[in-house]
Ligand SMILES: Nc1ncnc2c1ncn2[C@@H]1O[C@H](COP(=O)(O)OP(=O)(O)OP(=O)(O)O)[C@@H](O)[C@H]1O
């Protein structure tokens with residue numbers, strides 16, 4: 244059964260001038276960990292806010308647990324948990340008070356659903372008398388997750404939960420999500436970090452309000468049919484310039500300390516190396532590598548831009 | 552109901568944790584009530600009076616000696632004609648002219664009615680205006696049947712003649728503080744009621760907590776009540792502190808029924824809170840809310856009759872004051888505290904404030920629904 248069904252959802256701001264979400268459709272299975280992956284301004288938050296009944300769509304429809312986001316908004320508010328991208332708990336209340344507050348608001352108690360949050364809560368429990376405003380980023384995020392979980396939601400909406408959190412806490416956070424998923428909770432999560440996409444069951448790549456592709460991370464990576472080369476040289480800028488001028492080049496871009504490139508046909512590494520040396524680059528390394536989600540994303544974007 | 556109690560508990564917890572709010576609630580009223588009336592001392596002594604006595608009867612002698620013995624006036628000159636007295640005003644030697652017409656005594660005795668003129672030097676407005684008011688009080692105390700004409704004039708403009716039909720000066724001891732303290736208290740209560748409510752709600756918007764609340768099953772009206780009730784209570788606390796301070800520091804004991812005062816404050820606060828709620832639906836940030844509030848507070852203060860008596864405002868300004876809820880509150884405060892007015896006397900103010908409460912709250916709720 245589908246926990247979330249989104250059909251042709253559309254949202255514009257400023258009287259139609261800003262197209263934030265453009266005819267988006269996708270479905271999330273019950274108990275699935277589904278990721279919305281896209282850069283800043285892609286429209287992730289707008290989708291979350293519509294699904295959590297905070298924002299009305301312009302067009303299209305969607306349901307969560309079978310409840311329509313417009314007609315049955317009250318029912319949805321009872322069953323979902325939402326953790327906004329921006330920390331939005333009461334900064335002047337303590338950890339304990341925030342948690343109690345949200346439990347009471349949902350007509351339950353912390354004790355009743357303690358098992359669900361236990362793993363997370365014990366990590367911040369020793370600061371329970373500390374005000375939320377004085378917590379570190381990682382602790383705030385754990386508290387926010389506890390508050391979103393305290394009423395045992397069927398579906399959890401997490402909008403960029405790991406933005407601004409250190410790498411260790413990020414990894415811990417995804418481990419926690421995995422455990423929650425094992426308890427049968429459907430999770431829709433958004434992130435701008437492509438490396439986190441692999442932790443999802445399925446992902447939707449989204450850009451400028453449009454979904455470019457939906458599939459499992461593995462399938463998405465597999466869809467990258469070309470051979471991908473990682474190239475390194477002493478001067479990055481010249482390297483990128485040189486690659487652009489290389490006759491058989493299809494696409495090339497900076498990727499960390501490497502340049503990634505694809506070519507129209509299989510090229511000879513030695514031939515490319517000679518070409519780059521001729522231009523005056525040195526310390527050249529060329530390797531064929533496995534593509535990442537980000538490479539797929541860049542490819543899709545390229546295709547998308549050309550199509551327009 | 553359980554939710555509401557819980558919301559209230561949370562709200563009070565937060566308020567009492569916020570040092571700035573505590574200061575606003577407890578220190579500000581005390582300081583304002585103690586310092587402001589002292590600083591803004593409107594009590595005017597030694598008002599220079601030029602008298603034009605065209606009657607020269609024993610009756611006018613008695614009136615003039617009554618005026619000078621009040622201690623507020625100094626008989627600057629005793630003139631033969633109005634023009635001569637006007638010269639004294641021109642040379643800034645006099646602040647007020649009192650002109651007594653011919654056959655003043657005879658007409659008063661025969662017709663039981665007579666008019667006298669008071670001309671006010673508008674250059675030193677406050678002094679002369681208050682002097683004019685004092686003078687009319689003394690005269691009406693002297694004889695209730697005397698009708699006065701008050702001319703506000705300056706060296707540059709010939710101002711219209713205003714007829715004072717009755718004196719609104721119930722502060723018989725002419726202690727301006729007695730007049731001022733209830734007014735300041737009214738403003739403070741308004742400030743806390745509307746300002747703090749608006750800021751509090753807008754802060755939830757700004758920080759984003761309102762989003763978190765909105766995805767919970769909390770009903771909107773509980774959320775709003777959870778915001779309004781604490782500030783209703785706090786404003787009443789401030790009001791009580793203010794009354795106590797007025798009593799301890801200035802010896803002001805309300806002449807009227809204290810229960811009536813609290814009843815009025817209770818209703819008035821519904822309007823003030825509604826106003827705060829309305830502002831919060833327009834503002835996205837606390838800064839915006841502050842600016843909007845600041846603008847309105849200026850109007851409320853200047854057009855409320857606290858500093859400038861409403862009767863001495865130009866007609867258009869008097870009309871504006873009708874749309875200022877603070878005006879009614881100040882009026883009722885002065886009437887009940889100084890004059891001992893009863894519910895029947897302040898019925899029209901009650902009605903006005905109820906109308907404000909209904910309009911402001913309905914508007915706020917409509918707006919609130921629209922944006923969510
Ligand atoms: N209230 C609003 N008014 C006007 N434009 C808005 C509003 N909210 C979002 N937008 C615009 O809509 C687009 C999508 O925004 P949205 O916040 O949904 O994206 P996002 O993927 O969550 O981005 P981010 O990673 O920055 O959070 C952006 O161009 C944004 O500027």
Ligand SMILES: [Mg+2]
Nearest residue numbers: 287288328403
């Ligand atoms: Mg966002």
